Amino acid sequence: MSRLGTLGARLYRGEVGYDFVGKRKIWYGISILITITAIVGLAVRGLNMGIEFSGGAVFTTPKTSVSATQARTTAEETSGHTAVVQKLGDRTLRVQVSDLTPEQSRKTQEALAKKLNVPLDKVNTDIVGPSWGDQIADKAWTGLAAFMVLVVIYLAIAFEWRMALAALIALVHDLTITVGVYALVGFEVTPGTVIGLLTILGYSLYDTVVVFDGLKEGSKDLTKQARFTYSEMANRSLNGTLVRSINTTVVALLPVAGLLFIGGGFLGAGMLNDISLALFVGLAAGAYSSIFIATPLVADLKERDPQMKALAKRVRARRAADAAKAEAGEAPEDATDADDAEDAAAGVVGQRSQTASRNRGRGGATGKRR
Amino acid sequence: MAAPKKGRRSPGGQGRPGRVLALILIAMVALTAGMFASGHTTPRLGIDLAGGTSFTLEAKNQPGKPNAINTTNMNTAVGIIDRRVNGLGVSEAEVQTQGVKHIIVNIPKGTNAKQARQQVGTTAQLGFRPVLTSTAGVKTPEPAPSATGDKDKADKGKQDEKSKQDDKNKSSGSPSPSASTQGRPVTDALKADKADATPGASAPSSAKTDDKGAKKDDKKAPTPTPATGDAAALQKKLDALDCSTKESRSQANEAAAGAKPTDSIVACRKDGQVKEILGPVAVEGTGVTGANAVFDSQGGKGWIVQLKFNSSGSKKFAQVTGQLASKPAPQNQFAIVLDGEVVSDPSVSTSIGGGQAEISGGFTQQSATDLANVLSYGALPLSFDVVTETTVTAALGGEQLRAGLIAGAIGLALVVIYLVAYYRGLALVALASLAVSAILTYTIMVLLGPAISFALNLPAVCGAIVAIGITADSFIVYFERIRDEIREGRTLRPAVERGWPRARRTILVSDFVSFLAAAVLFVVTVGKVQGFAFTLGLTTLLDVVVVFFFTKPLMTILARRKFFASGHPWSGLDPKRLGVKPPLRASRRRASAPVDPKEA
Numbered sequence: 001m002s003r004l005g006t007l008g009a010r011l012y013r014g015e016v017g018y019d020f021v022g023k024r025k026i027w028y029g030i031s032i033l034i035t036i037t038a039i040v041g042l043a044v045r046g047l048n049m050g051i052e053f054s055g056g057a058v059f060t061t062p063k064t065s066v067s068a069t070q071a072r073t074t075a076e077e078t079s080g081h082t083a084v085v086q087k088l089g090d091r092t093l094r095v096q097v098s099d100l101t102p103e104q105s106r107k108t109q110e111a112l113a114k115k116l117n118v119p120l121d122k123v124n125t126d127i128v129g130p131s132w133g134d135q136i137a138d139k140a141w142t143g144l145a146a147f148m149v150l151v152v153i154y155l156a157i158a159f160e161w162r163m164a165l166a167a168l169i170a171l172v173h174d175l176t177i178t179v180g181v182y183a184l185v186g187f188e189v190t191p192g193t194v195i196g197l198l199t200i201l202g203y204s205l206y207d208t209v210v211v212f213d214g215l216k217e218g219s220k221d222l223t224k225q226a227r228f229t230y231s232e233m234a235n236r237s238l239n240g241t242l243v244r245s246i247n248t249t250v251v252a253l254l255p256v257a258g259l260l261f262i263g264g265g266f267l268g269a270g271m272l273n274d275i276s277l278a279l280f281v282g283l284a285a286g287a288y289s290s291i292f293i294a295t296p297l298v299a300d301l302k303e304r305d306p307q308m309k310a311l312a313k314r315v316r317a318r319r320a321a322d323a324a325k326a327e328a329g330e331a332p333e334d335a336t337d338a339d340d341a342e343d344a345a346a347g348v349v350g351q352r353s354q355t356a357s358r359n360r361g362r363g364g365a366t367g368k369r370r
Numbered sequence: 371m372a373a374p375k376k377g378r379r380s381p382g383g384q385g386r387p388g389r390v391l392a393l394i395l396i397a398m399v400a401l402t403a404g405m406f407a408s409g410h411t412t413p414r415l416g417i418d419l420a421g422g423t424s425f426t427l428e429a430k431n432q433p434g435k436p437n438a439i440n441t442t443n444m445n446t447a448v449g450i451i452d453r454r455v456n457g458l459g460v461s462e463a464e465v466q467t468q469g470v471k472h473i474i475v476n477i478p479k480g481t482n483a484k485q486a487r488q489q490v491g492t493t494a495q496l497g498f499r500p501v502l503t504s505t506a507g508v509k510t511p512e513p514a515p516s517a518t519g520d521k522d523k524a525d526k527g528k529q530d531e532k533s534k535q536d537d538k539n540k541s542s543g544s545p546s547p548s549a550s551t552q553g554r555p556v557t558d559a560l561k562a563d564k565a566d567a568t569p570g571a572s573a574p575s576s577a578k579t580d581d582k583g584a585k586k587d588d589k590k591a592p593t594p595t596p597a598t599g600d601a602a603a604l605q606k607k608l609d610a611l612d613c614s615t616k617e618s619r620s621q622a623n624e625a626a627a628g629a630k631p632t633d634s635i636v637a638c639r640k641d642g643q644v645k646e647i648l649g650p651v652a653v654e655g656t657g658v659t660g661a662n663a664v665f666d667s668q669g670g671k672g673w674i675v676q677l678k679f680n681s682s683g684s685k686k687f688a689q690v691t692g693q694l695a696s697k698p699a700p701q702n703q704f705a706i707v708l709d710g711e712v713v714s715d716p717s718v719s720t721s722i723g724g725g726q727a728e729i730s731g732g733f734t735q736q737s738a739t740d741l742a743n744v745l746s747y748g749a750l751p752l753s754f755d756v757v758t759e760t761t762v763t764a765a766l767g768g769e770q771l772r773a774g775l776i777a778g779a780i781g782l783a784l785v786v787i788y789l790v791a792y793y794r795g796l797a798l799v800a801l802a803s804l805a806v807s808a809i810l811t812y813t814i815m816v817l818l819g820p821a822i823s824f825a826l827n828l829p830a831v832c833g834a835i836v837a838i839g840i841t842a843d844s845f846i847v848y849f850e851r852i853r854d855e856i857r858e859g860r861t862l863r864p865a866v867e868r869g870w871p872r873a874r875r876t877i878l879v880s881d882f883v884s885f886l887a888a889a890v891l892f893v894v895t896v897g898k899v900q901g902f903a904f905t906l907g908l909t910t911l912l913d914v915v916v917v918f919f920f921t922k923p924l925m926t927i928l929a930r931r932k933f934f935a936s937g938h939p940w941s942g943l944d945p946k947r948l949g950v951k952p953p954l955r956a957s958r959r960r961a962s963a964p965v966d967p968k969e970a
Contacts, residue, residue, distance in 0.1 A: 052758075060766065105759075124766050129757035132426065136899075139469075143894040150886055158879055195829055195902050198895075199836060202887030202906070206840065206880045210847065213876040244850045250788055251846065252839025255781025259835055262777045272774060275832045275902075283839075 018242075021235040024296035031173060031293055038180020045183045050190040051126070053133030056081075056098040057105035060124035063092055064116050071095055071112065078111040079104050101129070140194050147201055159212055166297035167208045170289040174204045178282045187277060196278025203279075204286030207248070211290045214241040215298065223307055226314040231299040238295050249287040256280050387923030394919040398806065401813040413812070414819035416827030416901065419771040421764030422478040427451075427754040429471040439471045447754070448473055450708075464823060468900070473754065476825075496655025496708050497631060499648035500690065501715055503608065504700035506644060604634055604647050613638035613645045619711075626710030637705070639712040646712060648705050652690040655708075657683020663738035666730065673733035675742045677726065684725035692721030706741075714741050774831040781835055785842060793849060795934060800845040803921045807841050810912050815905075824904070833905030840884055841913045845921060847880075848873040852925070866929045870922060877917055885910045 020027070051058055061071070068085040071093050075083035079097050081104075086094040097108060105127040113120045148168060155164035178200060182189060218237035222230060260276035302308050405411060417424040429439045429447070444467050451473065452465040463477045612618040619638045622645075626637040631651035638645050660678045679687050694702045695718050703717040716729045729741070762770075782804075789797040811834065818824035851873040855865035888907030892900055928934050 062763070062765075122763055123761070124763055125759065125761040127756075127759040129428075129755060131428070131755075132757040135428075135472075135757075136895075139895045139899075143890050146894060147887055147890040150890065151883060154883070154886065191899065192829070195832070195899050198887070198891050198899065199833075199902070199906070202884045203836075203840070205883045205887070206843075209880040209883050210843070210876055213879055217872065240854070241850075244846055247788075247792065247846045247850075248839070248843040251785050251842040252836075254784040254788065255778065255835045255838045258781030258784060259774075259777040259832065262773075262780050272770070272777065272828065272832065275829065276777075279836060 018239065019235055020238050020291060021231045021296045021299045024292075024300070027292040027296065031289070035173060035176050035180070038176050038183070041180050041184040045186065047179070047183055048186050048188045049133070050188040050193075051096060051098055052128050052136065052191050053189065054098045055129055055131075055133065056096070056100045057108060057128070058097075058126040059093075059095045059109060059112055061093045061095070061112065061116055062118055062122050064118075066093070066116050068093060071115065074111055074115045075108055078108045100127075136191055136194060140198065143198060144201065151205055155209070155212075159216055162301040163212050163215070163298050166294045166301065167205055167212070169297060170208055170286075170294035171201065171204050173289050173293055174200055174282055174285040177285045178278055181281045182278075188274075190274045192272075192274025193278045196275045196282065199275075199279055200282030200286060203252070203283055204289065207245070207286050208290040208294045210248070211238065211241055211245065211295055212298070214238075215295060219302075223311055226311070226318045229312040229315050230302045230305075230308045232315075234295055234299040234302075238291060242291075245287060245291060249283070252283055253280065256283060387926040390919050390923040391927070394806065394915075398809055398813075401810065401817065405813045405816045408817060408820060410816050410819055413815040413826040414824065415767070415771070416825040416830070417476050417478070417760065417767070418762050418828045419767045419774075419826065419831075420478065421762050421767035422476060423762075424477070424758075424760045425475040425756055426468075426758040427473040427475065428757045429473075429754055444471070444473065451475060466823070469895075472757075496658070496706070497651035498653040498655075498687070498690070499635070499651050499705045499707050500694055501646050501700050501703040501705050502634065502649050503605070503647040504644055504703065504715070505608065505646070604636060608636045608645060608647050611636050611638065611645045613642045615642075623710040626707070629710070635707075635710070637707060637710055637712050639705075639715060644712070644715070646700070646705060646715065648707065648712070651707075652704065653679075653683055653686045657686060659683070661742040663733075663735065663742040664728075665735070666728075669730075671730040673735055673738035674728045674730040675733065675738050676728045679725045679727075681725070684723065687725075687727065688721050688723035691718045691727075694718050695720050770828055771831075774828060774835075778831065778835045778838075782838060785838060789842070796849055799921060799924055799928065800842065800849070802924065803845055803916050804838070804841060806920050807909070807912055807916045810916070811837075811909055814908065814912075825901070827901045829899065829902035830905040833902040834909060837906060837909035837913070840881070840910060841916070844877045844881070844913055844917045847876050848917070848921065848925070862935045863929045866925050874918075874922075877914065881910050881914050 059075075064071075068087050072083045072085040072095070075085070075095050075097055079100055081097050081099055084096045086096075095112065097105070100108070105125075109123055109125050109127075110120060113123050116123070148171070151171075152164045152168055155167055175197060178197060181187075182193065187193075214237045215234055218233050218240075219230065222228070222233055228236070256276050256279045259272055260280050303312065429444065431439065448465050448467055452463075463475065465473060465475050468474050611622055613622065619642055622636070622638045626635045629635045631654070634650060635648050636645065637648055657679050658677060659680050662676045664674055664676050666672065666674045690704065694704060696702075699717060700715075702719070703715045705712045705715040707713070714729065733741070785804075786797070786801060789800050793800060815824065815826060848869065851869035852862075852865050855869045856862065858865075860868065885907055888903045888910060891903035892907060895903065
């Protein structure tokens with residue numbers, strides 16, 4: 001703890017810090033690469049839709065001595081469709097047949113029960129009509145759209161439109177990556193997956209909002225000084241909340257990991273696994289995008305703002321002056337103290353010069369950022 | 371912006387944190403007591419955890435009736451299906467609408483899923499059938515309603531004769547006084563009497579006579595009731611029919627519901643006291659346009675049910691009542707049959723035309739309303755497809771629950787270890803808060819079971835596990851704020867107070883987003899997703915409650931303890947470990963940092 005604790009302190013004061021915003025191009029690149037991979041994977045491999053979306057049935061038998069092949073033959077003969085039979089841990093069988101109507105599914109269930117010589121009720125059954133999946137997907141899309149609109153409105157009011165936009169991009173980024181992982185790895189997409197995905201919506205934004213909250217606070221009186229540009233300030237506040245971000249991500253991922261590896265391990269395939277897998281990927285992507293994508297994006301957008309352009313200009317001017325001073329051999333003995341003293345002065349100067357610089361910015365700014 | 375304005379009520383403000391703490395503890399005790407008082411100590415479990423069968427029905431769009439799928443129709447359908455399913459003898463089955471056009475039917479373990487499926491899948495069928503033979507199902511006589519125009523005495527006489535033949539009533543109960551001589555004589559009661567007069571009379575011979583009687587009557591009358599099929603077979607069926615128990619009745623209903631409208635059937639009356647041979651459907655339920663339960667204060671008939679027919683229904687009804695009126699009892703009765711069950715079997719004395727009729731006699735407000743509902747909606751033209759069907763054995767359900775709980779416990783244990791390792795003494799606050807949150811969540815879930823039939827299913831368990839992260843995040847945000855304040859060189863007490871407004875805002879803003887997600891999910895989705903969204907929304911709300919009413923006041927109190935205030939190395943608030951620099955420098959530095967807490 002102590003090491004992380006002091007790291008937290010140093011991060012907080014900006015003594016150490018990773019230049020997230022400055023190196024944003026790298027992260028954008030990485031994200032674009034991942035996203036493209038995900039989209040390509042999606043286009044080429046497609047999603048492995050579970051029976052909930054294609055219609056069909058999954059039967060889980062009780063312990064049985066009937067072999068997988070026998071069960072498959074029975075299922076295929078009755079249904080007339082290809083059956084996939086998996087042997088689960090304790091000698092139970094999982095028989096999955098796609099593209100069945102409920103009628104066919106029931107017949108198959110009866111045939112299987114007969115074959116296994118168990119009562120009908122002892123066979124776990126999941127029968128899904130072909131239209132059901134479309135419904136779920138439809139509702140999920142509706143939910144997604146409604147949620148995005150509401151959240152953008154909310155964030156635009158609570159923060160500002162730039163942050164809302166950045167949060168939205170980060171959200172789409174997270175969803176794309178998660179869906180891409182499903183396509184590439186070939187996991188089956190079930191309603192559990194959809195639940196997981198929809199949760200990511202909430203969580204990804206939740207995380208982004210916490211980071212943005214720090215950002216908003218940091219930028220409150222930004223224009224009244226000339227020490228930091230918006231991007232630099234963003235980076236500082238990012239580093240300041242880094243410990244929080246790490247802790248929260250760990251704490252959120254631990255139970256999900258428990259669900260995924262332990263809960264899933266008990267049962268093999270199942271809803272627990274489906275939800276937790278989507279969550280695991282999504283949470284990790286969400287934590288990543290809040291820091292590496294959303295905040296740099298806000299900084300990028302903000303730097304286009306005339307006020308911030310003016311600020312950047314002032315900061316540059318001041319730094320040039322400092323450098324000149326240093327060259328002239330007037331380097332202060334105690335950097336910090338001099339800095340602070342000057343800062344106070346600069347605060348006043350900055351305020352006074354603000355209007356002037358803003359006008360300059362408007363009237364044909366070079367458009368150079370930072 | 372959702373952040374609270376300064377000066378707004380801030381629970382646990384430095385003033386009296388003890389009171390706020392007491393408040394939430396009282397709430398917890400009250401909830402726990404309520405839980406035990408309600409007699410439920412575990413949440414209701416969904417089908418996937420407890421085992422059982424679950425169906426999702428989807429209303430089919432009907433050509434030419436674009437607005438058929440609406441709330442009223444869906445609720446009526448739920449009522450009808452509920453009656454059918456719970457008629458199976460297991461009354462724990464639950465039927466509820468989900469979204470706009472789905473109905474979820476959950477049948478707990480131990481029920482015959484196949485039978486349930488048949489019952490659930492078919493459309494409700496309402497029809498008016500002439501009664502050919504009527505016989506007692508059980509002993510207790512009860513007044514049966516009769517149609518307007520009421521009955522005459524001749525009727526009664528004939529009825530008596532007739533009912534001598536009726537038999538095979540295993541219930542040789544005590545004879546009851548015969549029914550009123552005027553107004554609405556009670557056909558069934560009378561029959562029951564007579565039947566009792568010849569107790570235990572064996573079926574075959576009398577049954578034969580009865581058959582002939584029925585046949586003769588049919589031939590005599592030019593009714594649309596040609597006694598097709600084998601009348602003897604029908605009589606045998608009637609003899610074999612047992613209306614005395616719920617199970618046998620539901621079987622009988624099932625069989626009767628499966629018959630073609632043009633066939634004669636045997637059926638039980640709803641109360642199980644009468645079983646009848648019924649002719650082919652004379653008027654389809656679709657001929658009824660509406661029915662109302664009305665209290666007839668002028669005629670002194672008490673509660674009556676008024677019926678309205680459409681033009682073809684009206685014509686048919688006039689015709690059939692005209693024919694029936696001239697017949698002896700019980701053949702002057704018609705049965706209102708819903709899904710193979712005789713809901714009511716009033717008798718008629720005159721042809722009833724004009725598209726309106728009323729049924730009177732022996733109704734209570736409840737029974738009149740019920741009958742009116744059945745008549746209005748019984749043949750509701752909504753048909754359903756079974757779109758999903760899930761059967762989970764109790765064994766698998768238990769296993770899923772166990773796996774979920776184990777996973778949750780392990781996840782929680784990992785969180786605890788991490789928090790203790792990182793926050794040390796502060797972790798106590800976090801863990802106590804998590805515990806409070808867990809207790810509140812659990813008791814509320816248990817209480818919601820009976821209250822709004824909330825059932826804990828697997829997705830809901832997942833939602834609760836995910837919520838651990840969101841709940842813990844609130845503490846982490848707050849703790850980090852406090853530590854930041856300490857890094858500014860403050861001592862603990864001011865740090866706790868100064869860090870709070872900022873942490874509070876962050877918590878509210880972010881929880882709002884999380885809650886928004888849950889709410890949107892809950893509104894637009896169906897089925898499993900909804901359970902998940904509900905849990906997530908509930909835990910998010912509770913998170914806010916716990917942070918405001920528990921964590922913050924607790925921190926305020928603990929900040930007065932020496933262990934925390936002096937920054938004991940194990941308190942998690944040791945200024946040295948937090949890397950506090952000499953105050954002078956720290957404070958000067960702060961003056962220039964853009965990260966300036968203005969809100970505190």
